[in-house]
Amino acid sequence: MRVLQVPQLRKLPWLVHGFSTRVGGVSKLDGKRVLNLGFTEWDARENVKENRRRLQAALGARDLKLVSLLQFHSDAVLHFEAAPTEPSRGDASVTKNAGLLLAVQTADCVPILLVDPKNRAVAAVHAGWRGTLARIVEKTIGRMQMQFGSQAADLLAAIGPAIGGCCYEVGTEVAAAFSGQFADAAEFFDELRTGDEPNPLQWMNMMPPGHQPPPKKVLLDLHKANRSQLEAMGVAGKNIFENDLCTGCRRDLLFSHRKEGAESGRMMAVVGIRTKAKRTARR
Numbered sequence: 001m002r003v004l005q006v007p008q009l010r011k012l013p014w015l016v017h018g019f020s021t022r023v024g025g026v027s028k029l030d031g032k033r034v035l036n037l038g039f040t041e042w043d044a045r046e047n048v049k050e051n052r053r054r055l056q057a058a059l060g061a062r063d064l065k066l067v068s069l070l071q072f073h074s075d076a077v078l079h080f081e082a083a084p085t086e087p088s089r090g091d092a093s094v095t096k097n098a099g100l101l102l103a104v105q106t107a108d109c110v111p112i113l114l115v116d117p118k119n120r121a122v123a124a125v126h127a128g129w130r131g132t133l134a135r136i137v138e139k140t141i142g143r144m145q146m147q148f149g150s151q152a153a154d155l156l157a158a159i160g161p162a163i164g165g166c167c168y169e170v171g172t173e174v175a176a177a178f179s180g181q182f183a184d185a186a187e188f189f190d191e192l193r194t195g196d197e198p199n200p201l202q203w204m205n206m207m208p209p210g211h212q213p214p215p216k217k218v219l220l221d222l223h224k225a226n227r228s229q230l231e232a233m234g235v236a237g238k239n240i241f242e243n244d245l246c247t248g249c250r251r252d253l254l255f256s257h258r259k260e261g262a263e264s265g266r267m268m269a270v271v272g273i274r275t276k277a278k279r280t281a282r283r
Contacts, residue, residue: 038266
């Protein structure tokens with residue numbers, strides 16, 4: 001098993017965090033054992049439960065209750081004081097209660113972990129293009145401010161692996177939507193085209209009006225878009241830690257629904273507060 005962590009966050013003895021990869025586990029996909037952490041149609045539920053147990057064991061978090069969400073690409077942010085009896089619908093969660101391991105599942109979308117060291121509060125965010133457009137990471141910080149008195153300048157933010165601007169093609173209507181919401185939207189795309197640009201060779205096209213070929217797709221960098229929101233909220237650049245691995249390029253290590261389709265697995269980004277802080281070794 002290989003779990004990705006942020007060195008700066010590992011220094012906090014009360015914190016547990018990590019971004020899973022596809023390596024390890026008991027699920028079988030294309031003849032290989034993988035760490036699938038989502039209840040997909042191609043995998044048995046018992047395999048997923050065992051994979052989740054193994055992830056928690058690898059993080060030394062077996063005594064924490066895993067709090068996973070029924071994600072639906074929304075801007076819904078949930079506050080947990082205790083583990084729910086049934087999964088809740090949402091795409092981000094916050095807590096300052098020890099013993100909970102907040103989790104979001106991804107297979108291309110951006111996982112973001114937020115940590116407030118002063119108030120000992122944490123959050124896990126799932127941001128696809130819809131959630132990013134709806135400013136879910138900004139709303140999560142706002143929820144932390146409201147619930148815990150968190151200050152954006154104090155927050156540490158870890159952005160995990162996601163599909164990169166090299167691979168993530170979207171329609172020009174997505175670019176148009178971002179352009180209408182963000183002043184710096186041009187920085188998120190390889191070329192900000194909204195589909196309304198005139199075609200200089202229109203007169204050479206023999207197709208009848210209304211039957212023109214669709215505009216060329218554009219490449220969207222979700223990492224940049226979410227980092228921009230973090231900074232706009234007041235999170236210091238030095239406190240934002242990014243893992244720039246692309247799920248589309250690194251299918252040896254990561255799952256990608258865009259590249260693999262229905263038989264892709266799911267990774268997890270998790271963060272929680274230990275019931276008992278780890279002791280640091282004496283030198």
